[in-house]
Amino acid sequence: MAGVAETVRAGGKQQAALFGLSRPQLVAFVVLAGAVALAPLVLYPIYLMKVMCFALFACAFNLLLGYVGLLSFGHAAYFGMGGYITAHAAKVIGLSPELAILGGGIVAALLGTGFGWLAIRRAGIYFAMITLALAQMIYFFCVQAPFTGGEDGIQQVPRGRLFGVVDLAPDMTMYWVVAAIFLGGFLAIHRIIHSPFGQVLKAVRDNEPRATSLGYRTEHYKLMAFVLSAFLAGIAGGTKSIVFGIATLTDVYWTMSGEVVLMTLLGGMGTMFGPAAGALVIITMQNYLAEFGAWVTIIQGGIFIACVLAFRRGIIGEFARLLRVSL
Secondary structure, X not given: OHHHHHHHHHHHOXXXXXXXXXXXXXHHHHHHHHHHHHHHHOOOHHHHHHHXXXXXXXXHHHHHHHHHOOOOOOOHHHHHHHHHHHHHHHHHHOOOHHHHHHHHHHHXXXXXXXXXXXXXXXXXXXXHHHHHHHHHHHHHHHHHOHHHOHHHOEOOOOOOEEOOOEEOOOHHHHHHHHHHHHHHHHHHHHHHHOOHHHHHHHXXXXXXXXXXXXXXXXXXXXXXXXXXXXXXXXXXXXXXXXXXXXXXXXXXXHHHXXXXXXHHHHHOOOOOOHXXXXXXXXXXXXXXXXXXXXXXHHHHHHHHHHHHHHOOOOHHHHHHXXXXXXX
């Protein structure tokens, strides 16, 4: 029991430089922020915005898998529904982009509350299958619901004006907004993980019966983590729909749930920077290997197998192990 208690108490005793970042993490974050700032000078902004949207999605998923130990196969439901709600709010209702994106996140969180309440009562493969089944229900709902546009999706979604003032039509203006959302979400996840609440999540992941014996209501903690993960996934999906001006069934289909699992494992499950690195690798392959058509999936599978064999902890996980630091 002492081990779990020490893990929980450690949340308030870690050396912190900024937002709870340790020195290696602060250096890594500065490098990340610098890369985000300089990347538009050499790379296409639309491609970079897509990477950041999926990086936030993967980080949100990692909050649940890497720090609570819950493998969800249904996170496409929150990502896709966040996109649909944001697109509908921006195009039909006429909300400003920040309110539309926030609305997408809130609806995803409400969906996560209901689904999480049902799913966390089970563990392991049963939890994964329940989340997959619930996500498929959302997919079929989106196929039939009038407001989603069915197989056509919601198209020509306006970017609008941020706070009613800043026109987001120029790609570079939109880029800085997406960068702010990604970095803000990244820091929020880091703060959650390194707070006393986050230390309890790790204790639940490592030994749930022992955490329960210490008086923690583990189901409540798991549900809160599930809702937070769903909210951030909805924000990522909503941001993507504003960037590309479209919300489609692709983002709510079960393959999207598998894709975010791949991103997280490839980059490094249970690391802060791993999911973002995994998203960068996967989106880059999709973007630059598109000419190979269906072979892209096979190539991704081959790379994934190679990484699993060579990098058991993921790309960032192995790098952190070699440097003996926490990333």
